[in-house]
Amino acid sequence: MTFWSGQRLSTDGVTQQIVDPFQQDRIDCSAYTLTLGAEAYVTPHFGDNLREGGKQQLAKPELVDIRGVQRTQGGGQVVIPPGQFAFLLTEETVSIPPDAMGFISLKSKPKFGGLINVSGFHVDPGFKGKLIFSVFNAGPTALHFARGEHLFLLWIADLSFKGVKADGRKQHIKTSVGYAEIPNDLVNQIKRENHSLQSLSLRVEKLTTQVNIATAVATALATILGIFAAYAALWPGVKTDKYEVRIEQPIPAIAVPQHTPSSDAQPKLRTNPPKPSGN
Numbered sequence: 048m049t050f051w052s053g054q055r056l057s058t059d060g061v062t063q064q065i066v067d068p069f070q071q072d073r074i075d076c077s078a079y080t081l082t083l084g085a086e087a088y089v090t091p092h093f094g095d096n097l098r099e100g101g102k103q104q105l106a107k108p109e110l111v112d113i114r115g116v117q118r119t120q121g122g123g124q125v126v127i128p129p130g131q132f133a134f135l136l137t138e139e140t141v142s143i144p145p146d147a148m149g150f151i152s153l154k155s156k157p158k159f160g161g162l163i164n165v166s167g168f169h170v171d172p173g174f175k176g177k178l179i180f181s182v183f184n185a186g187p188t189a190l191h192f193a194r195g196e197h198l199f200l201l202w203i204a205d206l207s208f209k210g211v212k213a214d215g216r217k218q219h220i221k222t223s224v225g226y227a228e229i230p231n232d233l234v235n236q237i238k239r240e241n242h243s244l245q246s247l248s249l250r251v252e253k254l255t256t257q258v259n260i261a262t263a264v265a266t267a268l269a270t271i272l273g274i275f276a277a278y279a280a281l282w283p284g285v286k287t288d289k290y291e292v293r294i295e296q297p298i299p300a301i302a303v304p305q306h307t308p309s310s311d312a313q314p315k316l317r318t319n320p321p322k323p324s325g326n
């Protein structure tokens with residue numbers, strides 16, 4: 048298996064239409080640079096409205112000339128928050144010859160930001176279509192990408208066996224047609240709130256604030272009630288008509304038994320009566 052060199056990409060890459068549209072300045076050493084295309088999908092995070100979140104259509108950027116250097120401007124943006132998955136569609140359509148295969152990867156810049164390629168690393172012989180990268184933001188910050196941004200790399204490798212079947216058809220090649228957009232069934236599989244560490248941390252922060260406020264209010268109310276109760280109990284002048292107890296009837300005199308010397312005398316001990324004699 049031999050990997051195509053940059054030189055070969057610039058010649059056979061064009062004649063065999065490996066990538067469409069093809070630009071010579073996209074050859075990066077022995078790889079071809081692919082860009083972010085018209086669609087992206089990012090999984091919703093805590094608090095997002097699931098009905099609203101869907102595939103994003105990214106506007107095409109314009110080419111502007113800055114002192115003779117062509118720069119892209121105004122491409123539609125996609126933001127991937129930390130801890131979220133995304134599908135990213137390539138701008139280019141890839142056509143792998145039947146006797147070759149492709150290898151794909153993210154460029155280093157998005158990787159340094161924490162982006163991980165989840166969806167695999169190969170393109171089958173005979174595959175034709177746009178590529179869909181499934182990625183995960185494992186970094187600490189939200190990652191912003193614009194349509195037209197150089198995000199992916201493609202290498203082509205020759206296969207050793209170039210045989211054909213008896214009926215003339217090529218063997219072991221991908222015959223099904225690839226994607227032109229991000230299919231809805233892919234989106235439906237992952238369209239649910241994804242509780243990333245960041246979103247859970249925000250939620251804990253929010254709950255902590257609410258508990259702190261509730262505790263402060265409860266403490267203030269308890270203090271006010273305590274002060275009011277103490278004030279009412281200790282200050283005799285503080286009475287309301289509602290709580291004042293009026294004593295209308297005089298308290299009846301209670302007869303208190305008088306102490307007499309006889310009543311003070313010790314009670315006599317009772318003695319048993321003498322037993323009658325036996326005769």
Ligand SMILES: Nc1ccn([C@H]2C[C@H](O)[C@@H](COP(=O)(O)OP(=O)(O)OP(=O)(O)O)O2)c(=O)n1
Binds near residue numbers: 166171223225
């Ligand atoms: N990030 C990627 C990786 C691969 N592919 C394309 C190129 C592959 O040739 C094709 C099929 O990939 P796999 O063989 O890994 O996938 P499956 O076997 O699941 O799909 P199929 O049933 O089409 O063979 O998908 C893609 O669009 N995006």
